[in-house]
Amino acid sequence: MNRQSEFLKNIDWLSIFMYTVLIFMGWINIYAAVYNDNHSSIFDITQSYGKQLLWIGTASVLAFFIMLTDSKFFTAFSVIIYGLTIGILVAVLFLGVESKGARSWFELGSIRIQPAEFGKFATCLAVANIMSRHGFKIMRLSSLCLLGLILAIPAGLIILQNDTGSALVYSSFILVMYREGLHGSLLLLCFITVAIFIFTLLYPPIAVLSLIIGGTLIAFLYYRQNKQEFYRLVVFLTGCFLFLLFLRWLFEWQTPTDHLLLYAYLVTGILGIYFIYKRRMKHIIWVLLASWMCIVASVGVHYAFDKLQPHQKDRINNLLGIEADPTGAGYNVNQSKIAIGSGGLAGKGFLQGTQTKFNFVPEQSTDFIFCTVGEEWGFLGTAIVIGLLLAFILRIIYLAERQRSDFSRIYGYGVASILFFHVAINIGMTIGLAPVIGIPLPFFSYGGSSLWAFTILIFIFLRLDANRLQVFS
Amino acid sequence: MNKYTHRKTVISAIIICICCIYIIRLFYMQVLDDSFQMKAILNSQRIATQYPARGLIYDRHHKLLVENQPAYDLMIIPRQVKNFDTLELISILGIEKEMLVKNLAKCRRYSPFKASILISQITASQYAVLQEKLYKYTGFFMQTRTLRKYNVSHSADVFGYIGEVSQTQIIRDSTYAAGDYIGINGLEKSYESVLRGVKGEKILLVDNHNRIKGSYKDGAYDKPAIVGQNLTTTLDIDLQEYAYQLMKNKRGGIIAIEPATGEILLKVSSPGYDPQLLIGLERGKNFKKLEEDPNIPLFDRTVMASYPPGSTFKTLQALYGLQEKVITPETCFECYGKAKTAIGGIRMGCHNHISPLDLRQSLQHSCNPYYVNVWRRVLENNKYENVRDSYKSWREYICSFGLGSKICPDFTNETTGSVPSVALYDRKYNTTDWRWSYIMSLSIGQGELLVTPLQIANMACILANRGYYMTPHIVRPSEGIENRIERHEIQVDRPYFDIVVDGMSMAATAGTARGASIDSIAICGKTGTAQNPHGDDHSIFMVFAPKENPKIAMAVYIENGGFGAQYAVPIAGLLIEKYLKGCISPHKKALEQRMMESSLITPAAQHTAKERQEKIQEEE
Structure with missing residues (x-):
């Protein structure tokens, strides 16, 4: 009796409350997104919202059983669960049905299951298992390779299913690795690589160049801690640039402005090398080199992109959600932005959204469910939803930090990272800030597999958390 | 416990940072930038x-002359059009x-996204056939319009x-949009603003495939169309019909x-x-x-054509002569008929009739020399300083x-005719000192003088009314239709x-117009x-009847109809x-028959008219 009440007390009810609120909000918005007059009952199970209610019900049952399971089960069986999941992912390649160009579904009667969704928690368990092993050192090459392999197998299988978006989710484990000791510069490198790739394709060269130069200057300030030198550098660079602009005006050169900025930067850099050499500023040479590498990489991406076949270009543009023709490939993002943007401060009201109601927004109950939130509940709604999701992720980070066992902590960070990646990419793509990758918004997007997968992911962690006091690290 | 614990701050910071960026972006999109609202509406x-x-048109006895019939426009949204069976459509x-x-x-060219009219004015029967097959034509749809239907x-x-x-x-007028109809001629044009409504x-709310999903806010912001106002014309359509029968194969105008x-x-x-010819696909x-x-x-030919008024003008000349007191009703002049009469060195021919004759007789026999004499007296009137001043008066x-x-505001195509000005003669004779004899042909309504049949009919009205005319009009004024009818007085006793x-x-x-007499x-x-x-x-024939309390005044103009009595008078x-x-x-049936059957039209034209007639009969 005492033990049982202790256990109930140790459960983090706040997280469960937030989870419930988010699920409920999601359900209401699915109802609004697919609402039609003929089936106005929210419980009508012929419609998505009715079905979602069934999924919510079963998910609750699932959550209940997870809470009843001994937490040791998850630690002990993590590798087996991982292995089983990999087996299923292989099986779906041969036995799955194809839908929207991706062979990633198992069909059981009228129910469809997407195994890729379940790969996340399994991989998370496996990663936690490996990283919490005694004597595991992350900065060893072999460790990195092992981790890479654990992530690459499910990701690769999912790519084979032609579902690149879901595979990219595994990149979110970089945050877990960072928390467990991955060198900061590697995290930075990852960010910079992705950033350069995306920025080069999305924005004009002058913006990318300005960004790189700005970054370099900030890095300089960070490492040198010398404001005087920093100011001098800025003044010199600006002066150089203005002088080149003046020359262009004087001699009527046809050189584009971004080239001039590049020249100014090169001059500053080359002069800088002299000072670096003289004063033995070791860090700065790395910063400068990294900065030049960025420029070269950016030019390289640009050049490579120009060489691509048109259909390959289209595919990348699609991924990034850029296309000049608003009715063509960029239609989705454009319509999604219109739906959200037209919501205003307080929204058009429940079931009053015209853009989502009349199917202007594609995939509105699944990947683009956030449009319904934006259109019908306005800025207040979107801010509350983002705030709630943020609070939930931060709560999980908080819970993870209070774990005594490495396994629980690492798993907790895995949960937070996966949730964050989904939220950031999904909401980002609906407002045109992130590439359009077809991944669901946790708790909101319609779909049983995704709801079940997130429920399992979260409740395993909550189960581990409830047991934290019995674990000794 | 763990040397990397501080990294939770970095990770949390990254997450909070991204969320903040999103919220700022959303604030900008949803609250600050209102262009999305417009786009959503579009x-x-x-x-x-x-x-x-359009308003209907009735005759004076409230018989319906012009009504509306449904017609259909075949519309397309070019971008949605796929390959279709052109042969079938044709x-x-x-x-x-x-x-x-x-x-x-x-x-x-107009727009690949917007609907535009591919074929307009498709009839109901063609529509029925097409509507069944329309499902095969993606990007096509029909738009209902109303067209005119003529009962005559x-x-x-x-x-x-x-x-x-x-x-x-x-x-010029922003109430019109491309594809709207507008009156081009006749009453459709002059009463466009009344008829059009x-x-x-x-x-309508539409979905992403441009399918109609219902009306916006249950039609709270809809504006219903207001039907055009009806016109009641002053025409007697039976008389009109009869006149057309009489005028068959003749050119001219009757008013x-x-x-x-x-x-x-x-x-x-x-x-x-x-009028039905200018409706529909053909x-x-x-x-x-x-x-x-x-x-x-x-x-x-009633309002656009202007002809010399000929002898009908003698009535006005007589009135002026009397009013100016240069003649009296009893003033007599001699006429030698075909032998030509000399007046002040001018020789004027006439047909044979009694001589000398007085004013009444001169009108009865349409004597030319009489009016040349009157003209001379009018222009050489001592009241005025010279011929020019007399002419001006x-x-x-x-x-x-x-x-x-122009005397009838109901007709936008009306021409003025022309009464030559003093300046014209100054130019023509290159002097301001021209003589009455130079412009002698004016005395009998020839020369530079041009009038429309409408103006002649109006002259008949003035004579019938003995001194005034009401603005001729073809539409009865009613609510919403401006009353432009005025009484115009003539300064003759x-x-x-x-x-x-x-x-x-x-x-x-017992004169030139005997053929018109009615028991x-x-x-x-x-x-x-x-x-x-x-x-x-x-x-030409200008006439009114009955003599006392006249009910009808008329001008009949028959091109190439010979002298007045030949066609104009009997018609x-x-x-x-x-x-x-x-x-x-x-006893007049034979005359009626003869009038209907006679033809003054060139053979080529006859053919066209015949063809048209056959077509009308076919349709009936």
């Missing part, structure tokens, strides 16, 4: 124009392939027709006015055409045919009869009118013959009898 709302039915609509190809290209196969000159507005008209709007009110009872321009072809017809049916008087100006009317009465009973009705008329250098003279007689008595007396 996305989901389609404003469907509700076209009002055969259903009975159009040519070039037209389809041309229109398709035009629609694409003539009088197109009165009604005019409607057509699509031109770009310049849209620029007010366009309505329906705000009849009720003198007391100025209401136009009859307006016939022959050859006319069936309208373009038909219009071209009408344009090329040598008898120019598109030319309104005369011209002012003539103009007060409505000559030389009433007794003089009685004398001239006596003369006209004598002409109708028991006293007719007053004056014949005229306008010399035509290109062929047979034009036959006028038949029309007056028909109007006043309702039927034609038996």
Whole structure:
């Protein structure tokens, strides 16, 4: 009796409350997104919202059983669960049905299951298992390779299913690795690589160049801690640039402005090398080199992109959600932005959204469910939803930090990272800030597999958390 | 416990940072930038124009002349159009392939996304066939319009027709949009603002495939179309019909006015055409045919044509002479008929009649020398300093009869005719000191003087009213229709009118206009013959009846009709009898028959007219 009440007390009810609120909000918005007059009952199970209610019900049952399971089960069986999941992912390649160009579904009667969704928690368990092993050192090459392999197998299988978006989710484990000791510069490198790739394709060269130069200057300030030198550098660079602009005006050169900025930067850099050499500023040479590498990489991406076949270009543009023709490939993002943007401060009201109601927004109950939130509940709604999701992720980070066992902590960070990646990419793509990758918004997007997968992911962690006091690290 | 614990701050910071960026972005998109609202409206709302039915047109006895019929426009949204069976479409609509190809290209040029009219004015029967097959044509849909339907196969000159507005008209009046119809001629044009009604709007909600999902806010912001106002014309359509029968195969114009009110009872321009020809898919072809017809049916001979008034003008000359006191009713002049009479060195021919004759007789026999004498006295009047001043005074008087100006605001195509000015003669004779004899032909309504049949009918009204006319009009004023009818007084004393009317009465009973006489009705008329250098003279007759309390005043103008009595007089007689008595007396049936069957038209034109007639019968 005492033990049982202790256990109930140790459960983090706040997280469960937030989870419930988010699920409920999601359900209401699915109802609004697919609402039609003929089936106005929210419980009508012929419609998505009715079905979602069934999924919510079963998910609750699932959550209940997870809470009843001994937490040791998850630690002990993590590798087996991982292995089983990999087996299923292989099986779906041969036995799955194809839908929207991706062979990633198992069909059981009228129910469809997407195994890729379940790969996340399994991989998370496996990663936690490996990283919490005694004597595991992350900065060893072999460790990195092992981790890479654990992530690459499910990701690769999912790519084979032609579902690149879901595979990219595994990149979110970089945050877990960072928390467990991955060198900061590697995290930075990852960010910079992705950033350069995306920025080069999305924005004009002058913006990318300005960004790189700005970054370099900030890095300089960070490492040198010398404001005087920093100011001098800025003044010199600006002066150089203005002088080149003046020359262009004087001699009527046809050189584009971004080239001039590049020249100014090169001059500053080359002069800088002299000072670096003289004063033995070791860090700065790395910063400068990294900065030049960025420029070269950016030019390289640009050049490579120009060489691509048109259909390959289209595919990348699609991924990034850029296309000049608003009715063509960029239609989705454009319509999604219109739906959200037209919501205003307080929204058009429940079931009053015209853009989502009349199917202007594609995939509105699944990947683009956030449009319904934006259109019908306005800025207040979107801010509350983002705030709630943020609070939930931060709560999980908080819970993870209070774990005594490495396994629980690492798993907790895995949960937070996966949730964050989904939220950031999904909401980002609906407002045109992130590439359009077809991944669901946790708790909101319609779909049983995704709801079940997130429920399992979260409740395993909550189960581990409830047991934290019995674990000794 | 763990040396990397501080990294939770970095990770949390990254997450919070991204969320903040998103919230700022959302604040910008949703609260600050309102362009998305507009785009959302453009996305989901389609404003469907509700076209009002045009006002109907009735005759004076409230018989429906012009009504509306449903017609359909075949619309396309070029971007949605896939390959379709052009052959089938062509055969259903009975159009040519070039037209389809041309229109398709035009629609694409206009906008690939917006709906535009591919083929307009498809009839209900073609629509029925097409509607069944329309599912095969993606990107096509039908739009309902109303077109005119005419219950008569003539009088197109009165009604005019409607057509699509031109770009310049849209620029001039913003109530029109591309594809709207506008009155192009006749009443459709002059009463456009009354007939057209007010366009309505329906705000429809559409989905991503442009499918209609219902009305916006249950139609709370819809504006219903307001139907155009009806017009009641003053025409007597039975008389009109009868006149067209009499005018068959003749060129000319007839116009009849009720003198007391100025209401136009009859307006016939022959050859006319069936107004229905300018409706539907064939309208373009038909219009071209009408344009090329040598008898120019598109030319309104009642108000656009101006001819010399001929001898009908003698009535005005007599009135002026009396008013100016240069003659009295008893003034007699000699006439030697065909032997030509010498007046002040001028020799003037006439036909043979009694001589000498007084004013009444001069009108009865339409004596030319008499009016040359009057003209001489008018212009050499001592009251005025010289001939020029006398002429000026005369011209002012003539103009007060409505000559030389537009008199009926209901017709936008009316011409003024012309009363030559002093300046014209100054130029012509290169001197200000011209003589009365230079402009002698004016005395008998020839020369530079030009009048429209409408103006002659109006002259008949003035004589019938003995001194005034009401603004001729063809539409009865009612609510919403401006009353532009005024009484115009003529500065001639009433007794003089009685004398001239006596003369006209004598002409109708025992003079040049005998052919018009009707039992028991006293007719007053004056014949005229306008010399035509290109062929047979034009036959003119100005008439009103009965003599006392006149009910109808009329001008009949028959091109190449010879002298007045040959065609104009009998046709006028038949029309007056028909109007006043309702039927034609038996002894006149032979005349009626002869008038209907006689032809003054060139063979080529006859052929065209025959073809048209056959077509009308076929349709009936």
